[in-house]
Amino acid sequence: MTSLSIAEAAERTGLTAHTLRYYERDGLLLHSVDRAPSGHRRYTDDDLRWIEMVTRLRSTGMPIRDVRRYTALVRDGDGNESERLDLLLAHREVVERQLAEVTSHLRAIDYKIALYEGKVERSA
Template sequence: MTLIHDGVSIAEAAEATGVSTHTLRYYERAGLMLVPIDRASSSHRRYTDADLSWVRFVARLRTTDMPIARIRRYTELARQGESTIAERRELLVQHREQVRAQLETVAASLRAIDHKIDIYDKEITHS
């Protein structure tokens, strides 16, 4: 998708980021956007490339179950600039550990499922 100089509509932003228009509005209301979303003269939202990139990042954090409050905190820190880089990094390091633990749990569950399928495969073969 090629962006025009004044940004894209909320529908186009939803398509470009893979989140719904409802979610985009929610992110804005919840204080999860890095900067306020520009509005066209018609008062319709206009999303820039930077806005879309930020939405994708927030969506990834949500996909990994980062709580809204923690995303809001991260966003507030990012707005403050370079002086908060260490704190933002630490927030992400902590979240990375939680994501790694989730991955280990899912991997163990997948192994259990695969084991059960193998048992069924052997039973079907010997029938």
């Protein structure tokens, strides 16, 4: 089993040590991170997988309160899967709307690029 320092976990996840401490302090991790006898945090593969999920949820705009709620549901174990599903489905709808909006913006940019490429080619 992997046991990484906070610096190693930060490098592996692409987050800062400050963010990792914040995730733990704010209840976004499934459990407290194990500690070495020295008191330093030691991150496991399971910790890193969960941090990756939290990072994905945050990167797609899920509010901290919803990430915290989802984490609490997972932490509570079996029996609340329908609540977890509802939370993720609602977030998925938001992400799909955002994706559609960004795609629309990209099409407009592509249109302008095509116009300018046509003008540049004609003048060359």
